[in-house]
Amino acid sequence: MHKAGFVNIVGNPNVGKSTLMNQLVGERISIATFKAQTTRHRIMGIVNTPDMQIVFSDTPGVLKPNYKLQESMLAFSESALADADVLLYVTDVVENPEKNMEFLEKVQKMAIPVILLINKIDELQSAQKSQNSQSLLNDIVDKWHALLPNAEILPISAKNKFGIDMLLKRIQELLPESPAYFDKEQLTDKPARFFVSEIIRKKILLYYDKEIPYSVEVVVERFKEDDRQIHINAIIYVERESQKGIIIGHQGVALKKVSTEARKALEKFFDKHIYLEVFVKVDKDWRSSQKELDNFGYNPQ
DSSP states (O other), X not given: OOEEEEEXXXXXXXXXXXXXXXXXXXXXXXXXXXXXXXXXXXXXXXXXXXXXXXXXXXXXXXOOOSSHHHHHHHHHHHHHHHSOSEEEEEEESSSOTTTTHHHHHHHHTOOSOEEEEEEOHHXXXXXXXXXXXXXXXXXXXXXXXXXXXXXXXXXXXXXXXXXXXXXXXXXXXXXXXXXXXXXXXXXXXXXXXXXXXXXXXXXXXXXXXXXXXXXXXXXXXXXXXXXXXXXXXXXXXXXXXXXXXXXXXXXXXXXXXXXXXXXXXXHHHHTSEEEEEEEEEEOTTGGXXXXXXXXXXXXXX
16 A cells, blocks of 8 residues: 655745755755745655655745735645645744634635644743743644634644654555655655755845845756766846845955855755856846746746
């Protein structure tokens, strides 16, 4: 008997979906930073054993769209409701359970197994030393049970790996019998170029403030690999000339710093020497242009 299925991870921004994905898959498949709206695409990570294949999907955080890029991000999240065999709905210990009720109402109507994960319980324990953290957790569980009465509820700490083994065991029990959907050697549905752009974008998220990281898209124009090294040319697109100046920095210092940190991360990711060239270009208002979003791969279809 072989089991296989799609286990899709959804929830609001910044609740730890990407950290959870990386723990479940065992590879740093999803970009994970402290900033909200980090994940923009639906990213699959595949776990294989001789008698099982779990296809996990990390999705963008659910939000009310303010521009076309966010509309595409929401569409990726909603598509994860349509093809899941098991749904993981991630929240945390501080989130208002009634946030984004429109999306939650869609989850309420789902007939497939739903596991509600209350993440970051380590923060609850550390912040409430003088109070009964278990009592506070029980209150959170009760609120969520009222909203999703058919869901299984599991407190976890993705960062500390607490509850992850129990979650994996439950997922294995819920998977349907099926042949594998992907080759057993495959770890993800994304090509190498995608992870190059994600790694560069993560460094931008870490080193620039305010709106700059959210106005950036990274495109890999050249990826040439041999046995010892990889040559990469990447373009950082921004929406304004002023943003281009900030990305580059005085005498190119800021861009050099990001490029150096990205190169180090890429060498660790690919386990090869990396030759990286990064350029900055302006693509005015690309986040609001459907044509540009399609060119950048933000099409959920």
